[in-house]
Amino acid sequence: MDTIVLAGGCFWGMEDLFRQQPGVADTEVGYTGGANDNPTYEQHPGHAEALAITYDPKQTDLSALLDYFFRIHDPTTVDRQGNDVGTSYRSAIFYASDEQLAAAKQAIEHNQQHWPRPIVTKLEKLAKFWPAETYHQDYLRKNPGGYTCHYERRW
Numbered sequence: 073m074d075t076i077v078l079a080g081g082c083f084w085g086m087e088d089l090f091r092q093q094p095g096v097a098d099t100e101v102g103y104t105g106g107a108n109d110n111p112t113y114e115q116h117p118g119h120a121e122a123l124a125i126t127y128d129p130k131q132t133d134l135s136a137l138l139d140y141f142f143r144i145h146d147p148t149t150v151d152r153q154g155n156d157v158g159t160s161y162r163s164a165i166f167y168a169s170d171e172q173l174a175a176a177k178q179a180i181e182h183n184q185q186h187w188p189r190p191i192v193t194k195l196e197k198l199a200k201f202w203p204a205e206t207y208h209q210d211y212l213r214k215n216p217g218g219y220t221c222h223y224e225r226r227w
Contacts, residue, residue: 073097074129076137077104077166077198079120080145081153085222086123088212089144095132100124101211102203104166111202121160124201134172138165138179144222147180148189154221163191166198186227 080086083101091099103111106119127137145153147163165176173195180191203209212218 075126077124079122079164081161083121084211085220095127098126101208104201134175142183143225147191147193148187163193168198
């Protein structure tokens with residue numbers, strides 16, 4: 073199993089869509105890329121709301137997951153997705169290896185063709201991923217009418 077950490081706005085919507093993708097074995101919402109240890113929903117300065125995706129590389133690959141990432145959020149807005157504004161909602165790929173960094177750069181280049189404005193997704197070295205509170209995990213399964221700004225774009 074391999075893991076990639078992505079941020080593209082509110083973590084609820086990303087989790088709900090990614091968990092349905094072939095080869096995805098597990099998802100966990102949390103925080104990364106910020107200033108404090110043990111961040112919480114109320115206190116996570118500089119952290120992005122992020123999603124750790126554990127996947128089986130025999131069933132899918134990082135390239136397919138990154139292409140999907142660029143289909144379900146708007147990577148051309150700085151620190152914003154839908155009504156959510158701030159660094160918590162930035163578009164970012166948190167890479168854990170040189171291979172993930174290279175795949176991320178390639179995915180940005182490949183997916184730019186689908187967007188009329190430049191992709192502004194940040195590439196950030198993954199330091200520590202902090203799982204979010206239990207009530208955030210599987211939030212849209214627990215609250216099917218809950219808020220999300222994520223959807224699949226067709227191209």
